[in-house]
Amino acid sequence: MSQADVQKRIAEIEEKVYSGTRLTMDDGMFLDREVDLMTLGRLANYVREQKNGRYAYYNTNIHLNPTNVCVYRCRFCAFRSDLKADKAYIFSDDMIRERVHEAQEKGATEIHVVGGLHHQKKFDWYVDVVRIIHETDPEIHIKAWTAVEINWFSHITKKPYDWVLQELKDAGLGSMPGGGAEIFDEDIRKQLCEHKADSERWIDIHGTAHDLGIRSNATMLYGHVEQAEHRMDHLLRLRTLQDRTGGFQTFIPLAFHPENTGLDHIPKPTGQMDLRTIAIGRLMLDNFDHIKAYWIMLGESTAQVALGFGADDLDGTVVHETIYHDAGAKTPQALTVEQLHNMIREAGCIPVERDTLYRKVIRDGHRWTVGEPVLA
Ligand code: V47
Numbered sequence: 001m002s003q004a005d006v007q008k009r010i011a012e013i014e015e016k017v018y019s020g021t022r023l024t025m026d027d028g029m030f031l032d033r034e035v036d037l038m039t040l041g042r043l044a045n046y047v048r049e050q051k052n053g054r055y056a057y058y059n060t061n062i063h064l065n066p067t068n069v070c071v072y073r074c075r076f077c078a079f080r081s082d083l084k085a086d087k088a089y090i091f092s093d094d095m096i097r098e099r100v101h102e103a104q105e106k107g108a109t110e111i112h113v114v115g116g117l118h119h120q121k122k123f124d125w126y127v128d129v130v131r132i133i134h135e136t137d138p139e140i141h142i143k144a145w146t147a148v149e150i151n152w153f154s155h156i157t158k159k160p161y162d163w164v165l166q167e168l169k170d171a172g173l174g175s176m177p178g179g180g181a182e183i184f185d186e187d188i189r190k191q192l193c194e195h196k197a198d199s200e201r202w203i204d205i206h207g208t209a210h211d212l213g214i215r216s217n218a219t220m221l222y223g224h225v226e227q228a229e230h231r232m233d234h235l236l237r238l239r240t241l242q243d244r245t246g247g248f249q250t251f252i253p254l255a256f257h258p259e260n261t262g263l264d265h266i267p268k269p270t271g272q273m274d275l276r277t278i279a280i281g282r283l284m285l286d287n288f289d290h291i292k293a294y295w296i297m298l299g300e301s302t303a304q305v306a307l308g309f310g311a312d313d314l315d316g317t318v319v320h321e322t323i324y325h326d327a328g329a330k331t332p333q334a335l336t337v338e339q340l341h342n343m344i345r346e347a348g349c350i351p352v353e354r355d356t357l358y359r360k361v362i363r364d365g366h367r368w369t370v371g372e373p374v375l376a
């Protein structure tokens with residue numbers, strides 16, 4: 001493409017972005033392959049400001065990975081363990097209660113629960129994890145179990161997804177995290193995680209959850225063996241489901257961390273790629289309210305800069321993260337609210353503490369309540 005043609009095409013896309021016209025697969029491919037980072041950032045920041053003004057959200061949360069024992073062997077995963085390996089662990093009921101007490105002490109509004117698929121545990125154990133948290137603190141929002149886990153529960157109980165999800169909802173489940181999406185393209189998925197829930201199942205489970213009133217997040221694992229067309233296909237499949245249900249809250253691009261994985265010959269994605277992926281996500285997912293720059297995975301510096309490239313959310317204080325730290329993340333295990341505020345203010349944004357459902361959190365000493373959703 002000549003330089004003049006590139007400029008003409010950028011002008012067409014700019015026109016679409018400023019008039020709120022949906023971008024096509026071709027537009028997305030052009031953005032990914034031809035357009036420089038600063039142009040992507042300018043356009044993505046325009047959309048970000050239309051949707052969220054200068055607000056930048058964070059939440060006060062804590063992680064719980066109840067077991068690392070997993071039947072699957074995803075090539076990108078450094079977290080999983082075989083049952084008999086030294087690093088294998090499983091939380092007892094009391095350890096779960098202790099984690100909830102720690103969350104309460106820290107004023108957390110959310111507990112984020114994902115883990116391995118422990119083949120010796122029955123579905124009741126996974127339901128009990130949710131039930132124990134809910135009984136220990138009925139106020140804390142439980143964001144638990146990815147679509148891969150829901151698919152496993154359906155497999156071991158031989159019950160449909162809506163039954164599994166309703167059981168979990170009745171036990172106290174509030175919403176679902178966005179993990180397990182990886183890359184939807186079937187060939188790439190086969191190379192990464194051949195046996196676990198395929199993309200059709202992942203999409204079906206999130207659609208079923210949305211129909212039951214369970215909101216969820218969506219992720220995309222990038223920077224491994226995928227190419228631009230696979231990322232674009234992934235984004236468009238998410239956009240299609242969101243058109244039908246409106247149940248996704250946020251999109252979280254996840255940068256591949258190679259250390260201790262079966263793909264450790266692949267270098268980590270660069271800062272350019274991180275920011276480009278955030279910006280393209282913001283531009284293509286016109287029906288998503290939020291784009292999350294997960295600081296644990298991006299690092300504080302890139303996450304802060306991402307607030308000017310389409311992202312409006314940093315995730316949270318995140319105590320006890322293991323999935324990324326097992327895979328070589330050099331970020332701290334937790335950030336204080338003051339550190340998050342400073343990061344956000346320095347980026348020229350206004351910090352807003354949100355709950356899992358993006359409602360404003362109002363604090364009075366150690367107590368908290370939620371207000372209305374905050375959208376510009
Ligand atoms: O499904 C695992 C990814 C996911 C690696 O919904 C890796 O708010 C990069 O989904 N390098 C789990 N990625 C984490 C997740 C998540 C995280 C934060 C917030 C939310 C949310 C969801 O982590 C897995 C997989 O896609 N993952 N190993 C790795 N080495």
Ligand code: SF4
Binds near residue numbers: 078115117
């Ligand atoms: Fe198991 Fe999840 Fe790791 Fe895959 S990514 S091996 S499903 S823990």
